[in-house]
Amino acid sequence: MWRTLKSMTPGRRNKIAAARARVRRHVWAQLPGGIPASKVAGTDLADVIVLDIDATIVIAHSEKENAAATFKRSFGYRPIGVWCDNTSEFLAAKLRAGNAGSNTTVDHIEVLTEAIAQVPGTHRKKLLIRSDGAGSSHGLLDWLTEQGTVRGRSVEYSVGFAITGKLRDVIDLVPKKIWTPALDADGGVREGGDVAELTGLIDPKVLAKWPAGMRVIVRRECPHPGAQLSLFEERDGWRYEAFVTNTTAGQLAFLEARHRAHARVEDRIRHAKDSGLGRFPSREFNINQTWLMITQIAADLTAWTRLLGCIGDAATLATCEPKALRYRFLHVPARLAHSARRRRLKIPESWPWAAAIVAVFGNIAAIPQPA
Structure with a gap:
């Protein structure tokens, strides 16, 4: 190796x-x-x-x-x-x-x-x-x-875009009514967060x-306890993050x-x-x-393996992180046996994820070979 x-x-x-x-x-x-x-x-x-x-x-x-x-x-x-x-x-x-x-x-x-x-x-x-x-x-x-x-x-x-001194001056020009509520990961309103576009003020x-076509958008939100703020942020108590997009x-x-x-x-x-x-x-x-x-x-x-194998009856393994997947699936104490010119992978029935492992092997075996 x-x-x-x-x-x-x-x-x-x-x-x-x-x-x-x-x-x-x-x-x-x-x-x-x-x-x-x-x-x-x-x-x-x-x-x-x-x-x-x-x-x-x-x-x-x-x-x-x-x-x-x-x-x-x-x-x-x-x-x-x-x-x-x-x-x-x-x-x-x-x-x-x-x-x-x-x-x-x-x-x-x-x-x-x-x-x-x-x-x-x-x-x-x-x-x-x-x-x-x-x-x-x-x-x-x-x-x-x-x-x-x-x-x-x-x-x-x-x-992401750095908030420089000139950009801070632009943020000060944003009217209060321009700020709109931000969204969280589920699509709901993000409490204590607002967004605004700065492109037209620059x-x-x-x-x-x-x-050409670059837009500058900034988010402000209430800082969490212990957050380190800049002098500009300490002035009004908001924490700012900016990014650009086309x-x-x-x-x-x-x-x-x-x-x-x-x-x-x-x-x-x-x-x-x-x-x-x-x-x-x-x-x-x-x-x-x-x-x-x-x-x-x-x-x-x-x-x-997650996308093609961990589907159907094996979906319980799809969300596993590498360490968990290694323990539950890759490192299973299985035994390879030869009988009647066939190979059989014997998985302990007491293994909690035995059924899911069998389903993964079945899904993988069904993948057609590349043409």
């Missing part, structure tokens, strides 16, 4: 990425009911494929190649990845040193290009790219706007430096709730760390890059 990891080159990793894309195309074609819709504020986004991009810190407990000090005063790597919110798949990632910049445009464009290539062609017509404030760079927003001009493709973005000369339709509250759903990527990162991303095994950077690719494959296999 170690020799295999060490022998991997960028060219071989590209071939594996192409193979993953082919398998993904076959898997998506077999999904009962089609691709799951991304849920936002109690409704779904229909056939829109949502890609969430974010970076995380992986601590290294020993000297490793390209490991460096992080902004959180730890030591290790800072990989950046893209997850599909519809299916929980880990589409693409790039391993970076711990001191890599948060808003490095080149890194964002590279992983997003790889992630879009992983999405089957028939599902690239409507894309939504979500990011936190690290994605609010001129280069990335210009690139996303350009991607939306590709024939037959619609690319929308929802990206200096046109400043707005002209950003892509979506023209939809209520402000819905667009804000759609952007806030980007927080689900934190669960995807946590699940990936439970499946191999939490530790890099080698001192060599090339091997750790390959390890990151294997982590993506593991996340995909877990997602595909």
Whole structure:
């Protein structure tokens, strides 16, 4: 295994990425009911494929190649990845040193290009790219706007935006009657939260430096106990968060709730760390890059098992996180027996999830082979 990891080159990793894309195309074609819709504020986004991009810190407990000090005063790597919110798949990632910049445009464009290539062609017509404030760079927003001009493709973005001094001055200009109630995750009114659009109040000369059609939306809410507020926020007691989007339709509250759903990527990162991303095994950077690719494959296999296998009588396993799924299903104390030229997997009848495991195997066995 170690020799295999060490022998991997960028060219071989590209071939594996192409193979993953082919398998993904076959898997998506077999999904009962089609691709799951991304849920936002109690409704779904229909056939829109949502890609969430974010970076995380992986601590290294020993000297490793390209490991460096992080902004959180730890030591290790800072990989950046893209997850599909519809299916929980880990589409693409790039391993970076711990001191890599948060808003490095080149890194964002590279992983997003790889992630879009992983999405089957028939599902690239409507894309939504979500990011936190690290994605609010001129280069990335210009690139996303350009991607939306590709024939037959619609690319929308929802990206966090830094609240600078000039933006604070604009917030002061918002009339009280303009603020509208925000929505919670279930579509109800979010108590203590309001949203407003700032686009029309911003200096046109400043707005002209950003892509055409970009809208600036801000949310204010009552801070929770213990929250650290800026001097601007302490003045009126509200906590502010801003984001930008090129979506023209939809209520402000819905667009804000759609952007806030980007927080689900934190669960995807946590699940990936439970499946191999939490530790890099080698001192060599090339091997750790390959390890990151294997982590993506593991996340995909877990997602595909849920989507294709954990249905019907096996639906009880569909909501399991990696640790629970590993205990209930993957690590079951089963026995493989050979009899009458057939192989039989014997699962203990006392195992609480025995019936669900049998149903999963039946669902997987019914998947047709690729043509």
